[in-house]
Amino acid sequence: MTRIPETESLPPVYLPRDIAKALHCSEWWVKEQARRGRIPFCKPGGRYQFTAEHFAEILRIFQSLPVDGGSTVTSATPARRRQTAQVVAPVTGLKARTPRRAQRNQSRSSAA
Numbered sequence: 613m614t615r616i617p618e619t620e621s622l623p624p625v626y627l628p629r630d631i632a633k634a635l636h637c638s639e640w641w642v643k644e645q646a647r648r649g650r651i652p653f654c655k656p657g658g659r660y661q662f663t664a665e666h667f668a669e670i671l672r673i674f675q676s677l678p679v680d681g682g683s684t685v686t687s688a689t690p691a692r693r694r695q696t697a698q699v700v701a702p703v704t705g706l707k708a709r710t711p712r713r714a715q716r717n718q719s720r721s722s723a724a
Contacts, residue, residue, distance in 0.1 A: 626662045634667065
């Protein structure tokens with residue numbers, strides 16, 4: 613028979629409400645960030661759970677660091693999200709469509 617380890621030997625697992633309380637934000641925000649893959653999490657049994665390492669990584673992702681000019685640099689989004697390519701589409705002119713009533717009148721006058 614396999615013995616189940618005692619609960620003291622298992623690492624603590626935190627729920628989104630615990631993370632939200634520590635970050636002073638809403639539980640919805642924590643779940644949304646996890647759903648979009650912006651913060652680390654684990655999802656055993658279909659619900660978001662966080663370890664102490666996950667929480668430390670979340671703090672690191674959203675920390676603000678001072679730079680030499682005295683201003684701060686925030687890393688509110690992961691680096692892969694910040695560097696997006698700008699796609700410039702050619703501008704095309706739009707022309708209004710002729711109303712149906714005018715189209716019918718044109719077709720009647722051309723048929724006569």
